[in-house]
Amino acid sequence: MRRVYMDANATTPLLPEVFEAMRPYWTEHFGNASSIHLDGQQARTALDRARETMAEFFNCHEAEVVFNSGGTEGDNTAIFGLLRPGDHFITTAIEHSAVLQAAERVAHRGVEVTYVAPLPSGLIDPAAVQAAIRPQTRLISVMLANNETGVLQPVEEIGKIAKASGVFFHIDAVQGAGKVPFDVRRFGCHMASISAHKVHGPKGTGAMFVRRGTPVESLIVGGSHERRQRAGTENVPGIVGLAKAIELAMHSLEDGTIEQVAALRDRLEAGLLAIPGTGLNGSQTEMMGGPGPSLLGTWEGSKSPNPVLRVANTTNIYFDQLEGEALVIALDLKGVAVSGGSACHSGATEPSHVLMAMGLDKTRARASLRFSLLKTATQADVDQVLKIVPEAVQHLRALSPVAAGTLG
């Protein structure tokens, strides 16, 4: 069976170039980058080169790049490393659990937490962030792009608010990195976290931008690696893979690849929305009161409906009168990998907290599926999905006359 993978926001495969770049660092150049000898120096050179690439990506100094184990560690570091009892922390209701669970923990330790709710489109209104600021506010953490809906958040506006208020700003850029141009200076953030495996790099490796002078305490202590900001022998093959993946991602933003992905996503979305009883989660426009997102400089806030910007590869669609969980399984057995909601500890599906925060009721949230395309997605992939999904939806609806809304 030809399988189509449309769950890129969960993880992506290594690109062959990434795999090749990493290869020598498992066996041949295995040195510890902290060692004095030649073997160590070879590893150190690889790290320095990777750091240079990452600095270019973030638009920061090389000294502001900290390699770590991935997005969760970055998010945790920003929150645990900066917040102390008595502080106030602003984040949003649509963050990844790496942020939300960390927020819950610091809340138990005397930190006040405000969760800004999104607009129905899935967008965080900068004015709502502004309104949440208090004298004790020490940190704002907002994601660049939402993993469920792909909606790009107005980080540049929020960066300005943070600067004007003297508050630290962290961007969880795990889902946006490599999909839109990234610039920590322009976004005005003090910290940003990314993960390699979301951009066709290896799992277990990530990086964090930490602006010089940001008093963030390291999460992991030990040796004086990463300028004492992250202890533990550097994962040299992983870091080399991350840098290669990021280099390729930056290239993809300029060579037309990302536009191709967007075109495929748009075609997929149009085809899926042609199925009766479906709709897009996160409308494509939003009425905004305050200044709107100007992430890509495409529009400024006004009182008229504005386009809500999304990353190129993601669409989130509800299919009324069926259960998303059953559809995910049925599609998997037909060779199509997609995701619905978030996995709970057992592996069963819970309705997405993101969609619920956007105001969807539980039934519709449970009837929603996320399709996220790899950058290597093809026309044939979309064709196959558009053949299989409508059949599966029709089949499921025919079997479950249970009206939507019977279960809370």
Place this chain on the structure above:
Amino acid sequence: MTEPTTIAVAMSGGVDSSTVAAMLAQTGDAVVGLTLQLWDQTRLAGKHGIPDAPKAGRCCSLDDVYDARRVAEHLGIPYYVVNQQARFERDVVQPFVDEYLAGRTPIPCSLCNNHLKFDQLLQTARSIGASRIATGHYAVNEFDPARSRWILKRPADRAKDQTYFLFGLTQEQLSRTLFPLGRLTKPEVREIARSHGLALAEKPDSQEICFIPGGDYKQFLTAYLEEQGRQIPETAGELVASDGHVLGHHDGISSFTVGQRKGLGVSSPTPLYVLQIDPASHRVTVGADEELATRALRAGRLNWISIPELTAPMRVQIKIRHRHEPAWATLEPAGAGEVSATFDEPQRAVTPGQSAVFYEGDEVVGGGWIV
């Protein structure tokens, strides 16, 4: 879309359902493993003396899901966990709680079988292209062309007989269900598990109600109601003898079950047992062992399996508890969707809320809920 040969196996992570998966995977049919996630074992952890960390071997615990997944991986079959927590709470836990509060002794496993394990599982199975399900229950079902009905029968291993919990299965459900263990004994099942290299072949059987770790109903009720922002309703009342004279007072009817002897809080030269619980007056009647015995039984919310319906008196054997030896009785229609039964010999502790299952030889005639 529908592939008639696909079978969905309900996998709990125990020996029985794992062995079913192994047996079916061998036959060449397409097999998909499904685990129903019914209850979050950590949900009430730490409340009212419920342990912080759930013990192993409970349905829906992470360990059981892990075990089921490992079996599926070992067999090379697709495996999914299906979230049915909302339905389980609505169709099983809440009725259990309400019954208990009303002074009856509910039996959640039958509710779960009717609403979740068969109804919902079949639905899920069909959604994913499987027209039949298989479970690890010890029971036999077969189609009888003469009567043109699906018949449910007691299994080869009488000690493991689970037909008491399966009386609610409809003809449609029986026609789509496989019980591959029905003609095997438990030792044979363990042997098959071993022969398939299943690491959990020696895993002990689970006995308790899956969502009540430790089996302390009262503790569960208190913790659950507290979580729901409710309290155990005030049902304190009189403890009376069967002749009506007041022996003492009790703190609430949910502490009692018919036939209970311990914890009555009154002293007596002869052992006293709970005879009757009146949810309206909160009166709990106690008396001697022999007073527990009764020849009459009434049951409602009926389901018939070997017959279309009961139209005339019928000689059957009736089981009124899981561990009860079926007793001879005459069953008669009693109107309003109910039946009445008269036992040949008085039976001890006929308990409202439990089910009564009617047998004719090995066949399950049908069953209902004792009223």
